Structures are given as C-alpha cells and as structure tokens.
Amino acid sequence: MEKATKRKMTGVLLSIFILILSLTPPAQSYFNLPTEQRLTVGEELKINLNFPQHFLQKLSFYVQTDTGNLLQQNGKVFTERSFKGTDGWPIAAEPGRVNLQMRLFGLIPLKTVAVDVLPETAVVPGGHSIGVLMRSKGVMVIGYSPVVDSKGVKHYPAKEAGIEIGDLIITINGEVVKTDGEAARLIDKLGESGQEIQLRIKRNNKELLITLKPLFCAETKRNRLGLYIRDSAAGVGTLTFYDPKTGYYGALGHIIADAETNKQIALGEGRIINAAIQGINQGEIGRPGEKIGTFLDKTTLSGDIRKNTTFGIFGKLDRHIQNSLYKEPIPVAFSNQVKEGKAEILTVVNEEKIERFAINIDKVMLQNKPEGKGLVIRITDPRLLSVTGGIVQGMSGSPIIQDGKLIGAVTHVFVNDPTRGYGILAEWMLLEAGIINQQSEKVVKGAIAPFSIL
Template sequence: MKFPRILPKILLGFLIILLLQPVFIWYNYSQNVRLLEGEEYYVNIMYPFQAELVCDQHDVLKINGSLLQNESTNVNLRDPLMVQAVNLGKANLKITLFGKIPIRHLSVRVLPEMKLYPGGQSIGIKLRSEGVLVVGYNEVDGRYPARESGIKKGDSIIAINDVKVEGINQAAELISENGETGSTMTFKLKRDEKTFIKEVNPYFCPNTNSYRIGLFIRDTAAGVGTLTFYDPTTKKYGALGHVIVDIDTNTPIDISQGEIVKASIINIKEGRRGHPGEKTGVFIEQKDIIGSIYKNTDFGIFGTLEKIENKNDFNSSPIPIATANQVEIGPAKILTVLKGDKIEEYDVEIQKIVNKNTPSNKGFILNIIDEELIDATGGIIQGMSGSPVIQNGKIVGAITHVFVNEPTKGYGIFIEWMLLESGILEESDINKAS
C-alpha cells in the first residue's frame, strides 16, 4: 500500500534530474573549439530528447553531414552530433531544450591547414632579465639592509634612484656612489607583474671597502633545451614547452632580451627514480646565434630565427600540425639529440589525454618505450623539454615534464597551445582573411 504513495515522488525526482541535467551540461560544456579544415568533432550529450540547434554561420560547419539551411534545426541528442569544419571562419553553436533551456554552447573556429618544421635540435638559451634579479641575501656589517626594507628574493630591481638598471655592475656602482652621500636610496621593484618602491639605506662593508645593501643579484641565465617547431611563414619558433625559472628563486625570469644559439650535447646523466637526469651541452654565447627570444611563458619560449638548423630525414620539410582534438592514445615518436647535434627518432606511447580543452603545459601523458633511449637516458631527462611529439605524420605537441619517481613517463603540451601563445594561429587567421 505504501508503494503507490512513493512512486509519484520517485517520478517527480526523476523529472527534476532530467530538467536540471541540461544546466549542468551547459555549465561544464561551454567551450571554444578549434578545428582544421575538413576535421570532424563529435558532441556527445546523450540526452533522451530532441533539441533545437542554432548556428550563426551557415557556410562554416556541417552538422551531421549537412550545411544548415535554416537559422535553426532540430537534432536528436541520443546520438552524437558530428560537427565538420568545411570553410575558414568562426561559428557559434547553441543547443537548447524546448527552445529555452541551454544545453551546450560551442564557439568553433576553423583554421587553415598549417605545416611547420619539427624541431629536435638542442639549443643554448641565453636570457637577460629585466633589471637585475634578487637571488639571495648577504650580511653587511651585521645587518641585512635590503631584507629589512622589504625586498624579497625573486624581486626584479628595475631602477635605482630613477636610473634604469641594466646590469649587476651598474647596480653595484649606483649603490656604492649613493652610499657615500649618506642618503636613503629608492628602489623600483617588480614582483608578480606589479611595480612598487622601497627605500633602503646602504651600509659600509669593511670587507669590500664599499657601500652595499646586502643582496645577491643576477642579470643573466643560460641553459640547454630543445627546439619544438619553426614556422617558415612567420619565421617564428617555439621551444621547451614550459617557462624558464630562476634556479635560486624558482620564479619565472621576466626577460628583457635573449638569444638561442647552436648547442652540442657532450654528456648524458641518466635519470633514475627520484633523481632526474640531464643533458650536458656546450655552446659559445657570442657565436652561432640563430634566433632571438621575445617571450618566456608557461607554454615555452618563443622568438624568431631566420632558418631551421640541422635538417635531416626527420625535419627536412614542413609537416602538418594536429589540433588537440586529433591527438589519440597510442604510439607516437619524439625527436631529440643525445650526442653532438644529431637528431634521432625514438618510440613513445601517448597513454592518457589529461586536458584538451583548457590551455596547459600538461595536456597528455606519454611513456618512453624505446629501449635504446631508455638505455641511454633512463627515460625523460632535463634538456629534453621541447622535443617534438609526432603522431600519424603530424606534430601533436612536445615533452614538458618528467615524472620524478617514474622517469620513463612525463607530460606533454599540445602544439595548439604553443601556437596560440606564439601568436602564429592568430596571424594565420589574419593572412587568410586579407
């Protein structure tokens, strides 16, 4: 006798869940999608109703194999919707239930097919920070003047007494000269993209016979990494796939200028559980400069170069890129250098797609399966960041991070995110539209 009383409540609850589901779908699936011409993208909603689909452009996309002739059409949400990119441009898709309840909003940009030279070359990286970087403290006659004034490790000193700071020698001279006057000095600092002023009183240091404020500072950084791609149209490149941080402060280096140079690998330190390995490379800072650096970001370093170096069978001509939607779990290849400047190809496996919708330098997980590479390096090592990942004849991304406790595994970044950060994708849109 109780069941009939409970049944309406169960049915009501089920109805509420059905009606609220589109709200959650909308919240989780309002997104931007980039497709190459001819690429297909499937929208899986799996909702037991028909819905209304509205597209603001009729000639950019096909829905389930057909161009939309009317402003809106009805679609069955039980089956996946196939969205196919047919022409360059941008289209907005809105799917609503009963014409009122939003289910999904897709902003789809159709990009031209793009071909890039894959990298793999080892490069020497030279960065000059904006101003000078504070990397530590030093006692001056029993005190720490700068630290007591609120200057922190990781701060950049960009001006002293309104004089722009361009190097450590200049900064030391300004501090010493002003210290002799006995006046308080003003330091213009940059921290987390914000600038502010701190006042510091220099103290005389008997050991150096000069006035000091108790800081260790640096104005340059150098290291070895791997080139990811080169675009022959814009002359732009991308490398590393992650930001360069200062080794002492662990903060990103805010660059004022930088160069990449030819590098040669002379030694490999094998990685093992808990101890990342590394490549040791040599380069001459003032010679063999092949490009400039204008950006140091979470997605890598970017700049311009005139031509790609060390072409071989693996990168003798440009190859297509893959968007994040095209990357699959399965076999792939990487290009990198283990000795000298010779680029070699090694087998890897993409094991998991972590996030293809939100820009990140941890978009997928890959595993090194090439026995020759494992024997030589133990897996992924420092200096291998930026090594391009090739799948189905396309550049899909680059190695970025190693799993410290499992060195054969690591993260990769989708090439799409690197191209967006470099500005190349936007420039390709403008060129096609003009």
C-alpha cells in the same frame, strides 16, 4: 514518519546513483567536452563523445554556419539543418565558423559547441638542441649576504628595509641597472656619500619604492646592501617548432624561472643559439637527470627571445632551418584531435643529431582554455630509456608527433617516475606565438547568432 524516512532514503539513493552515473566514461566525455574547438579544412566536424551507439542514435546535431558552402558530406555541399552522429560527420570544406547544438530526441538542447575552421597550419618540427641566453629586465635578488662592519658584526640592510628574495631591482636612485656589475658599482659609489638611496623594485607585477642606506663592508672593502643578485640565465633546451611563413619559433614549453628563487625571469633581452649535447646524467627516482650541453659558435640556428611565458619561450629566427627527419612542414593537430596511444618525440642525445623515440600518450586532459600539462606521456623507447633513464632536463620542448602531426611538447618529468611526465598541447604554444591568432583573424569574421531553444 515511515513515509518520510522512505522518501529520504529514496532521495539519498537517487543522489548516489546520479553521482556514480556522472563518473562514468560517457558522462565524463560529455562534461569535459570543450565548448570552443578548432579544426582545419578537410577534416571531419566530429564531436568526440564516448557514448554507446544506441544512445548516439537519439542525438541530433543542429548546424549554423557563417557561409553556406562551409560543410560537405559525401562530396556534396551539406545543406541540411541537422544530422545524427550515426549518419557520419560532415567535412569542413572551407574556413569559417560553425555552431553545433546537441539535442536529445531532436527537442531537448544539451550543449552547444562553437567550431572555428582554419586553414591548415603547418610548421617545421623542432627537436634541435638550443642554448638559451637571457638577461633580465633589471637585476634579481636571489639571496641575502651579510655586510660585516669593522667590529665583525653582521648587518642585513636590504632585508631589514623589506627587500625580498625574488624582487627585481629596476632602478637605483632613478638610474636604470641592467647588470649585476652595474648595480654593485653604483651602490658602492652612492654609499660613499653616506646618504640613503632609493630602489625601484618589481614584486609580483607591482612596483615599489624602498629607501635604505648602504653600509661599508670590511671584508669586501666596498659599500653594500647585503644581497646576492643575478642579471642573467643560461641553459640548454629543445626547439619545438618553426613557422617558415613568419619566421617565428616556440621552444621549451614552459617558463624560464630563476633557479634560486623559482620566480619568472622578467625578460630584458635574450637569444637562442646552436648547442651540442656532450653527455647525459641519467634520471633516477627522486633525482631528475639532465643533458650536458655546450654552446656553439656557428649560427645555423639563432634567433631572439621576445616572450618568456608559462607556455615556453618565443621569438624569431635569423634564418630558415630544416629538420633532417621531416623534409617538409607538418600539420598541427588541435586539442580535440589528440588521442591516447602511440606517438613519438624528436630530441638530441648526442652532439647535434635529431632522433625520433617512441612514447605513449597515457592521458589527454581536455582543456577549454590555454593551460600547461595537457598530456601525460610515457617513454617506451628502449634505447632512450637506456641512455637517459626517461625524461631529463634539457629535453623540455622536444616536439611530440602523432599520426604525422605536431600535437605538443615535452615539459616536465615526474620526480618519482622519470619514464613519465607532462606535455603541453601544441595548440596553446601556437596561440602564444600568435601564429593561430593571425590566421583566425583572417578567417573568422565574427560570431554567428546563438541558437534559440525551440
């Protein structure tokens, strides 16, 4: 009985020890290590592990490449089958794919990391203030409005038929509707016949058919369904990057959603144009601030919107643009190259002048797949804090630059601390824009065979 109790206590203590060990920085750096990484030609093939030096000496990295000249070390072609992390990291000399298998004592396989080496991707950093104009594909239901009959009784035909806030009305009796005015006129006209009508709606990426009957409203003197609808959205944001090779751009770093329903606006058509910042409502704890902007008639910056996604809006500019602070395109850092510490953002707080402001990267979330909120950032620039109070609406998309490379974009503010907020990694925005993918397809010819465990 006593032996069984001792074994149980030993097991409990061992479990607690393993749990504590797994929460240490070295263990976290290992568990969070992405198994898919990217880097550019000329950079070290370095695996970021927060291990003490004596432990790194026990690790070996076994190499497989799809071309014999892909790696170099000390200016010579790297031909070894393996190396130690304490020996120095090889340099990626040309595009291709590398598999690195980490082994303990050269025998025990721990983890394999696949690294795609790409040509250097360079973009013009943004910071430009933009006006965003979007028209949805159909009209969005943003609320219920009573239909009052001749006796003063309120009715809600659409609500009773099952129409929900956030639904997108695509067609009415088979006729495509593009504007709220078109929808109102068509419903009034069809309602005069006293017949039921059929709406084709989109809800959570599913299409439904709903049949209902319009009612005559004594207050508005027309036939109605009892809905508030909207067909467009407009606002001020910030350009993140422009690719001079393709003409594509990325902006905002987050999805455009309807202000009333918080649902994604299904893109019908849209454009970005020049905007100027006329004032700032400062951010406070519990109340986000905002830039007050006006749209400009000049067309030095204009383009279409082709995507509205969780990573921002994307499209093609009508003409080349420049950044007054960076005369030449700058390289893009991949997620495994971003580090905590000092950085800067580019944004506009007055008229159209792009300025740089100091920030700190407080945390980098290692991500194996595209996700938002990959960075926690903190505004440290005294002037920006005095003007805005921190991160404000309209600053979304402001490029984040570290060591001369574009690493991400500002996306969200912490409501309870306007000096801090989230950023999205630039890598995911370029993937969404198709810029990295287009280059990868030319570089990576196919996966190389996985390692065998010896």
